[in-house]
Amino acid sequence: MKKIILCLVVICSLLLMACPKEDVVRKAAKASYSLSGLTADVAVAAQKAYHDGLIDVHSKDRIAVWLKQISKGGKQFTALTEAAHKSQVADAGTINSLNLILSTEITAPFLEILQELKILSKDASDFLQTAIAALRSAILVISSALSTTKVIASNRFIKNNRFAGVVEMRFIYA
Amino acid sequence: MPEKNKIATLAEITTDILLAEIGRRAKARMMTVEQLLDESDANWKRADDEIEKLSKLGHEEK
Numbered sequence: 001m002k003k004i005i006l007c008l009v010v011i012c013s014l015l016l017m018a019c020p021k022e023d024v025v026r027k028a029a030k031a032s033y034s035l036s037g038l039t040a041d042v043a044v045a046a047q048k049a050y051h052d053g054l055i056d057v058h059s060k061d062r063i064a065v066w067l068k069q070i071s072k073g074g075k076q077f078t079a080l081t082e083a084a085h086k087s088q089v090a091d092a093g094t095i096n097s098l099n100l101i102l103s104t105e106i107t108a109p110f111l112e113i114l115q116e117l118k119i120l121s122k123d124a125s126d127f128l129q130t131a132i133a134a135l136r137s138a139i140l141v142i143s144s145a146l147s148t149t150k151v152i153a154s155n156r157f158i159k160n161n162r163f164a165g166v167v168e169m170r171f172i173y174a
Numbered sequence: 175m176p177e178k179n180k181i182a183t184l185a186e187i188t189t190d191i192l193l194a195e196i197g198r199r200a201k202a203r204m205m206t207v208e209q210l211l212d213e214s215d216a217n218w219k220r221a222d223d224e225i226e227k228l229s230k231l232g233h234e235e236k
Contacts, residue, residue: 026207030202033217036218045187045191048187049183053180054180061232064225068229135195
């Protein structure tokens with residue numbers, strides 16, 4: 001029995017280790033899927049909040065403006081991801097562009113909306129503050145999916161390496 | 175609406191958003207890149223429709 005359990009544990013570990021690391025395009029596609037869904041959900045939630053008298057028309061209008069900005073940036077992000085997927089190459093330039101859109105056009109306005117909600121609920125229960133903090137964390141995790149740290153380090157390495165072509169391909173699909 | 179109910183409603187709204195996101199992440203693991211991008215396009219369209227409705231609220235009389 002112990003041997004059977006040990007075998008199962010080893011097989012499961014091997015299966016888990018065998019899962020390939022996600023490539024940049026897949027990470028970007030997942031981020032796009034999450035963010036687009038979040039944007040739609042927040043728009044619906046803001047309508048409900050307005051109908052229930054939780055936010056006034058000025059807050060509602062501010063949130064609508066930020067959501068429009070997110071939608072515009074988000075569609076650019078999705079289009080760029082699609083292009084990278086079709087060309088099967090996600091070079092450093094593409095990744096940097098994706099990161100820029102993610103941080104300035106999508107994450108920043110989302111955080112503004114959460115700040116608006118936080119201000120409105122400044123005397124609110126711990127539970128609400130925790131829920132807003134959790135949503136903020138979720139958005140920041142999504143936006144860090146395409147961290148540029150690796151790109152910058154790899155760019156320096158690629159420049160100095162005479163096998164640059166091979167290294168670049170390995171980086172893209174690492 | 176009493177303040178206590180407002181807070182409860184806001185907490186419920188925020189939690190619903192979080193739960194929807196957890197559901198999406200679980201679903202995303204089993205989707206291909208093409209499926210993720212197609213769903214993104216559909217979500218952005220839905221978002222635009224909802225944002226349009228949100229923008230019009232409170233300005234219908236004008």
